[in-house]
Amino acid sequence: MPELPEVETVMRGLEPVIMGAEITALDQRRKNLRIPFPDKFEKRLKGRKILSLRRRAKYILIGLDKGEILVIHLGMSGRVSIIPKGEDVELEKHDHLVLSFDNGVTIIYNDPRRFGMVFLVAESEWESHKNFAHLGPEPLGNDFSAPILQARLKDKNTSIKQALLDQRVVVGVGNIYACEALFMAGINPLKKARLVKGAKIELLVKAIRDVLTRAIKAGGSTLKDYRHADGQLGYFQHNFTVYNQEGAKCPTCDCDINKTNGIKRIIQSGRSTFYCPKKQK
DNA sequence: CTCCTGTCCTGCCGGC
DNA sequence: TGCCGGCAGGACAGGA
Numbered sequence: 001m002p003e004l005p006e007v008e009t010v011m012r013g014l015e016p017v018i019m020g021a022e023i024t025a026l027d028q029r030r031k032n033l034r035i036p037f038p039d040k041f042e043k044r045l046k047g048r049k050i051l052s053l054r055r056r057a058k059y060i061l062i063g064l065d066k067g068e069i070l071v072i073h074l075g076m077s078g079r080v081s082i083i084p085k086g087e088d089v090e091l092e093k094h095d096h097l098v099l100s101f102d103n104g105v106t107i108i109y110n111d112p113r114r115f116g117m118v119f120l121v122a123e124s125e126w127e128s129h130k131n132f133a134h135l136g137p138e139p140l141g142n143d144f145s146a147p148i149l150q151a152r153l154k155d156k157n158t159s160i161k162q163a164l165l166d167q168r169v170v171v172g173v174g175n176i177y178a179c180e181a182l183f184m185a186g187i188n189p190l191k192k193a194r195l196v197k198g199a200k201i202e203l204l205v206k207a208i209r210d211v212l213t214r215a216i217k218a219g220g221s222t223l224k225d226y227r228h229a230d231g232q233l234g235y236f237q238h239n240f241t242v243y244n245q246e247g248a249k250c251p252t253c254d255c256d257i258n259k260t261n262g263i264k265r266i267i268q269s270g271r272s273t274f275y276c277p278k279k280q281k
Numbered sequence: 282c283t284c285c286t287g288t289c290c291t292g293c294c295g296g297c
Numbered sequence: 298t299g300c301c302g303g304c305a306g307g308a309c310a311g312g313a
Binding site for chain 3 (some may be wrong): 288296
């Protein structure tokens with residue numbers, strides 16, 4: 001599920017609720033997700049105060065006192081729910097972690113497919129940790145620009161679509177926003193990455209930034225009191241232009257009039273790509 | 282090295 | 298109604 005904007009939204013939703021609070025209990029309801037939960041997990045969390053919340057790529061980093069970071073990755077189907085003080089905690093299927101805080105709030109991590117990860121890493125070592133060491137630039141940060149993207153694409157023999165999904169090239173872009181950004185930039189997803197350059201790179205950088213920024217805004221606007229009505233963070237409805245729009249008319253050209261049949265769906269590396277063959281050359 | 286495929290897991294949807 | 302195949306927003310290991 002979640003790409004950068006959804007992860008950012010979850011983090012922003014958690015921040016005002018748990019910042020400064022102390023963890024009083026952990027109910028760990030199974031032993032692993034994709035990877036095992038940390039040894040002595042509750043012991044290491046209990047009594048810890050939340051000092052910071054950050055996002056890196058699609059990871060949420062929750063800084064604890066005593067020098068450890070609680071790292072959460074939502075995988076494909078992870079969700080976080082906030083149960084406010086005074087409300088009953090009713091557990092549902094696939095609720096794997098239940099964190100209680102001294103301010104009365106409860107946080108639940110739910111993940112049906114269990115592709116997510118939750119682990120601890122020392123504050124001083126997280127950047128060299130194997131999950132973070134090879135990550136590319138943040139697309140909304142200063143280290144993401146046309147020259148930098150071009151440098152990372154120039155030796156890539158794969159398609160531009162697959163290159164954008166490679167977290168070493170740029171982080172946070174997943175299947176949906178890769179499709180959307182390529183559409184905005186007018187680039188064919190099948191085009192070889194190394195052949196995307198010049199003005200097209202400029203357009204692509206702008207498209208990636210725009211599409212992610214707009215999605216974060218949409219996510220933020222769905223956060224009512226920093227959570228959905230049902231308490232869930234992480235899922236919100238977007239209107240995608242091409243993603244999941246197979247057969248629809250492309251909004252910016254007359255592709256379906258000349259019976260090219262509008263938005264097309266193809267498979268690249270086993271994953272769906274949606275695009276307009278007329279607009280995206 | 283790079284690139285591609287298979288795999289982890291459950292839920293949902295459409296076709297028969 | 299039930300069963301089955303296909304597909305789903307991610308990321309990794311392993312093989313070519």
